[in-house]
Amino acid sequence: MSISTSVLSELLQALPTLRPQIYFKASLTALSHAMEDQVLAATMEQPLVIASFQRERFYRQEAHRYQRLAQRSNQIYVLSAPETDFANSSEYYEKIAFEHDDALSQEWHLVVIAQNYATCLVCRESLGSLAKNQQLRDINPSLDMDTARRFEGIWTAERGVSLKAAEFLLDRILAYRPELADKIQQARQRFGIGENKSETKIQQLNEYACDIDTDPFVQRLVTYLQASQYKLHKAYRSIAAQARKERLVNTISTAIRRSLDPHEILQVATQELGENMEASRCLIYRAQETDAKAVIEHEFLSPGVSTVMGKTWLLENNLLFREVVLQSEGIYVIDTQTDARITSSQELAKLVKQYGIRSWLMEPVFYQGRLLGIVELHYCNETSHDWHAGDFDLVEAIATQVGVALIQAEAYANLEDLNKQLEALDRTRSNLIAITGHELRTPLSTIQVCLESLASEPDMPPELQQVMLDTALADSERMRKLIQDFLTLSNLESGRVEWHPESLSLQECVDLSLSRIRTRFASENLPKITTQLAKSLPLVKADGDWLVEVLAKLIDNACKFTPTDGQITIKGERNRKKMVEVTVADTGRGIETHLLEIVFDRFYQEEGALRRTTGGTGLGLAICRQIVNGWGGEIWAKSNGKNQGSQFHFTIPIIEGSQEQKPLKVKSK
Numbered sequence: 001m002s003i004s005t006s007v008l009s010e011l012l013q014a015l016p017t018l019r020p021q022i023y024f025k026a027s028l029t030a031l032s033h034a035m036e037d038q039v040l041a042a043t044m045e046q047p048l049v050i051a052s053f054q055r056e057r058f059y060r061q062e063a064h065r066y067q068r069l070a071q072r073s074n075q076i077y078v079l080s081a082p083e084t085d086f087a088n089s090s091e092y093y094e095k096i097a098f099e100h101d102d103a104l105s106q107e108w109h110l111v112v113i114a115q116n117y118a119t120c121l122v123c124r125e126s127l128g129s130l131a132k133n134q135q136l137r138d139i140n141p142s143l144d145m146d147t148a149r150r151f152e153g154i155w156t157a158e159r160g161v162s163l164k165a166a167e168f169l170l171d172r173i174l175a176y177r178p179e180l181a182d183k184i185q186q187a188r189q190r191f192g193i194g195e196n197k198s199e200t201k202i203q204q205l206n207e208y209a210c211d212i213d214t215d216p217f218v219q220r221l222v223t224y225l226q227a228s229q230y231k232l233h234k235a236y237r238s239i240a241a242q243a244r245k246e247r248l249v250n251t252i253s254t255a256i257r258r259s260l261d262p263h264e265i266l267q268v269a270t271q272e273l274g275e276n277m278e279a280s281r282c283l284i285y286r287a288q289e290t291d292a293k294a295v296i297e298h299e300f301l302s303p304g305v306s307t308v309m310g311k312t313w314l315l316e317n318n319l320l321f322r323e324v325v326l327q328s329e330g331i332y333v334i335d336t337q338t339d340a341r342i343t344s345s346q347e348l349a350k351l352v353k354q355y356g357i358r359s360w361l362m363e364p365v366f367y368q369g370r371l372l373g374i375v376e377l378h379y380c381n382e383t384s385h386d387w388h389a390g391d392f393d394l395v396e397a398i399a400t401q402v403g404v405a406l407i408q409a410e411a412y413a414n415l416e417d418l419n420k421q422l423e424a425l426d427r428t429r430s431n432l433i434a435i436t437g438h439e440l441r442t443p444l445s446t447i448q449v450c451l452e453s454l455a456s457e458p459d460m461p462p463e464l465q466q467v468m469l470d471t472a473l474a475d476s477e478r479m480r481k482l483i484q485d486f487l488t489l490s491n492l493e494s495g496r497v498e499w500h501p502e503s504l505s506l507q508e509c510v511d512l513s514l515s516r517i518r519t520r521f522a523s524e525n526l527p528k529i530t531t532q533l534a535k536s537l538p539l540v541k542a543d544g545d546w547l548v549e550v551l552a553k554l555i556d557n558a559c560k561f562t563p564t565d566g567q568i569t570i571k572g573e574r575n576r577k578k579m580v581e582v583t584v585a586d587t588g589r590g591i592e593t594h595l596l597e598i599v600f601d602r603f604y605q606e607e608g609a610l611r612r613t614t615g616g617t618g619l620g621l622a623i624c625r626q627i628v629n630g631w632g633g634e635i636w637a638k639s640n641g642k643n644q645g646s647q648f649h650f651t652i653p654i655i656e657g658s659q660e661q662k663p664l665k666v667k668s669k
């Protein structure tokens with residue numbers, strides 16, 4: 001059995017002068033609670049209470065109150081649509097389970113009738129509000145629009161109206177639970193319900209004086225009003241905080257979109273965050289987990305606050321930084337004067353004092369789990385700063401944006417770097433082709449001229465023929481060397497060389513390169529060569545073949561550019577960087593200061609390839625630099641200028657704790 005007639009409609013039909021109003025659900029809850037509390041607080045003799053809940057779950061929230069109400073009266077009726085265990089029962093009070101499609105399922109009623117007091121709330125949920133709520137919930141399930149539900153109906157303390165409402169509700173109860181007929185009859189008789197009263201009689205009844213103290217009712221209502229006002233205030237605050245967060249995040253992401261200059265982006269972020277958080281100082285700096293220190297690169301200052309820009313923050317023993325790294329989340333110090341992390345650390349206590357920091361927030365900037373930097377907020381006031389819950393979310397959101405900016409800037413810088421390298425590589429490639437072409441063409445054309453002359457001039461005197469042949473042979477030898485050096489260099493540059501590092505005695509490598517030189521030059525054409533290797537020099541770690549190659553090349557150059565009455569010295573000593581530094585010094589023609597670096601360029605030869613008297617390809621020093629860099633060393637030239645002699649220095653890693661005594665294992669080339 002289900003009844004489709006609305007109790008509100010019945011009431012409005014019976015009393016056409018009634019004007020229904022719109023109530024929000026929150027107001028109905030407040031009114032209902034106040035009405036129930038009135039019953040609990042006032043001295044009413046066994047009042048009649050009828051409450052109708054749309055759903056069982058709404059009833060369940062109030063069930064305990066109805067148990068308390070049941071102690072005040074035996075005429076209590078609670079109606080609801082069953083969902084789980086709500087069923088007809090008479091245990092504490094009368095429970096009436098109505099059908100789901102009963103018009104009651106859209107309505108909210110509460111009627112209280114005593115001898116000296118009557119009030120009723122008869123309402124129906126507005127269908128439009130139901131549909132709208134559903135729509136909103138579909139769009140965003142987390143949206144709690146329950147309190148915005150609207151009802152239309154009557155709330156009144158008029159006795160006549162309340163009696164009429166009780167009459168309709170008791171009829172409904174009787175329909176569902178006919179066995180309660182006697183009890184209902186008692187209620188009707190006691191309060192005069194259902195006596196077919198005329199409108200005028202009802203009017204008189206409405207003027208019925210109420211001698212009950214309505215203070216609890218009013219107080220309860222005011223409490224509800226205050227509570228909803230507070231909720232509203234909280235909601236406004238959270239909306240305002242959300243809006244502020246979105247605005248700030250927007251400003252910073254716009255800055256990221258507009259610019260690829262990390263400095264500019266981080267400056268905007270520091271400024272906006274500092275201003276928004278009303279901080280005395282806002283800092284952003286780059287830092288990685290293992291960094292021992294960081295330099296403050298971006299700062300926002302409020303007026304009168306001292307700057308820390310460009311200062312170095314020590315991170316190694318900074319307890320706050322370590323905690324941020326360990327927990328992978330932001331931390332804050334409400335009061336630096338009492339916080340143990342600060343008071344127990346001399347370093348932090350010093351910073352706090354020096355820069356007047358009273359409250360301190362440190363937020364990590366992460367990108368895919370990698371620490372990129374830190375955002376810091378300082379409050380330098382007399383009293384400690386009062387943080388709001390939303391503040392931390394806001395700083396975290398900004399830190400996320402800063403992370404994106406930093407990583408974007410890093411990627412951009414890498415790209416720029418790569419571009420530059422590519423451009424340089426392209427330039428080198430073109431230069432190389434041009435130079436190699438030129439270097440190869442020169443001897444080739446000489447060879448061609450010589451051979452053509454020999455072929456076309458059969459009568460050429462034999463001495464001249466010999467000259468032609470010697471020239472052609474010398475140039476073809478030069479071409480062979482050039483091609484060989486060129487291939488060596490290109491293999492070294494492209495990383496196609498296999499290194500076989502071993503423990504080597506420098507003395508033995510020097511000896512081997514000197515013997516190689518001596519097979520090349522007749523001894524009377526050589527300047528005096530002396531070797532000065534420091535005592536107890538450690539063994540070096542390098543590829544023996546290549547080390548001899550470098551030494552031979554440098555000694556070879558020294559011999560070429562030093563007159564026979566000059567002097568060449570080969571020195572070896574341990575330097576401060578825990579490497580062996582080898583120097584090949586000569587008293588020869590020297591190098592002008594501006595050429596000291598250029599001599600390492602490919603094909604550089606002071607006199608130019610054509611006017612060369614010393615032989616050589618112009619690739620030797622470029623090859624040496626590749627080899628030395630290959631074992632992690634450096635090579636450089638020094639000279640006081642023309643005719644002042646030159647010194648070529650290079651470094652080799654050492655075998656720690658070793659001393660030269662190992663027998664030579666270097667293969668000769």
Ligand code: ADP
Nearest residue numbers: 557558561599605606616617618619620621646
């Ligand atoms: P190469 O010796 O085959 O010409 P290198 O690359 O070894 O080529 O040397 C490049 C240039 O550096 C030489 O042509 C010379 O001008 C200069 N140079 C190298 N070593 C010395 C030195 N000891 N004294 C003066 N100039 C030197």
